[in-house]
Amino acid sequence: MATTAGDALLAYLREQHHELLRHAPGVRDGNPESIHQARAAVRRFRSLLATTLSLFDDGAIQDLRRELRWLSMELGAARDPWVATARLAELIAAEPRNLTPRPSAGLIGTELETLTAAGLATARTALDSERYTELLARMTRLCAAPPFTAKAVRKPHKTLRKLIARDEARLRRAVRSLPRPAGPLPGQGAAAGPYTESPTGSTASSAARDEGLHEVRKAAKRLRYAAEFVVEYGPSGGQNWGKRIARAKRTAAAARGIQTILGQHQDSVVARSLLRDLAVAPGRDGTDGFTLGRLHALEDQLAARTEATFIQAWKKFPTIR
Numbered sequence: 001m002a003t004t005a006g007d008a009l010l011a012y013l014r015e016q017h018h019e020l021l022r023h024a025p026g027v028r029d030g031n032p033e034s035i036h037q038a039r040a041a042v043r044r045f046r047s048l049l050a051t052t053l054s055l056f057d058d059g060a061i062q063d064l065r066r067e068l069r070w071l072s073m074e075l076g077a078a079r080d081p082w083v084a085t086a087r088l089a090e091l092i093a094a095e096p097r098n099l100t101p102r103p104s105a106g107l108i109g110t111e112l113e114t115l116t117a118a119g120l121a122t123a124r125t126a127l128d129s130e131r132y133t134e135l136l137a138r139m140t141r142l143c144a145a146p147p148f149t150a151k152a153v154r155k156p157h158k159t160l161r162k163l164i165a166r167d168e169a170r171l172r173r174a175v176r177s178l179p180r181p182a183g184p185l186p187g188q189g190a191a192a193g194p195y196t197e198s199p200t201g202s203t204a205s206s207a208a209r210d211e212g213l214h215e216v217r218k219a220a221k222r223l224r225y226a227a228e229f230v231v232e233y234g235p236s237g238g239q240n241w242g243k244r245i246a247r248a249k250r251t252a253a254a255a256r257g258i259q260t261i262l263g264q265h266q267d268s269v270v271a272r273s274l275l276r277d278l279a280v281a282p283g284r285d286g287t288d289g290f291t292l293g294r295l296h297a298l299e300d301q302l303a304a305r306t307e308a309t310f311i312q313a314w315k316k317f318p319t320i321r
Contacts, residue, residue, distance in 0.1 A: 006148045009233075020045070056148060080119065163226060227249075
């Protein structure tokens with residue numbers, strides 16, 4: 001059992017380092033689940049560094065966090081087109097044949113597969129690079145000799161509880177900052193939702209709202225990782241321990257729910273971006289423009305429904321304190 005906040009954090013970071021190494025061979029083999037798990041390990045490692053930044057010397061882990069972000073983006077280049085391909089294939093299969101002609105749908109699928117292959121090549125190149133080798137070495141050095149401050153040797157329960165509370169506050173700020181949509185969402189009134197007025201008094205663009213929801217998703221994910229960390233590596237025993245762990249479990253579950261809902265929304269953002277790119281790609285003769293436009297419209301509808309689902313889930317979000 002960890003006796004200090006630093007001990008608990010190191011146990012968690014070492015596990016994520018191990019997970020990255022374990023799934024790296026699968027990334028090279030093009031296994032989608034391995035890509036997902038490797039990226040999740042990188043994100044967890046980086047997220048907990050952000051949550052526990054005050055436990056480290058000033059500036060000691062900034063370079064490492066930047067390199068972890070780089071690796072996450074390289075792995076995302078392989079995963080995002082694959083997710084979009086599966087998502088759009090499901091939409092096409094559900095559409096009437098006369099609205100998505102199979103030759104057109106087949107061409108779109110082929111183009112997305114090409115993007116997926118290119119993304120996988122990017123991920124493989126990253127894992128074969130000296131930059132990746134040095135990143136692994138930095139992670140190893142951090143886990144072996146962390147540049148901790150005096151806060152890291154404090155008792156875990158109070159320190160970790162404060163860190164989670166800060167991540168919760170960060171999530172709530174992100175939600176309060178969401179710009180108001182132009183009109184009511186499916187099943188919602190015009191004034192429903194945790195939205196703010198824009199500085200100009202007008203409604204925000206779809207792109208601005210998409211970006212705001214993405215920030216909420218990232219904040220929810222950070223809170224989820226922090227709460228799960230406390231559940232798994234936090235201190236056991238002591239006064240009110242059971243209540244604290246139960247509270248952390250509820251927080252982790254609620255944050256995971258928000259992350260999942262808005263993850264579906266972000267998948268729609270990625271899919272719509274890919275559809276736009278395909279529509280304006282050089283050499284396109286316009287024969288499949290109708291299909292691309294229809295898929296884009298369907299994704300718009302899915303995104304609106306997902307945003308409405310988020311609003312309902314947020315109303316039930318628990319308070320840590």
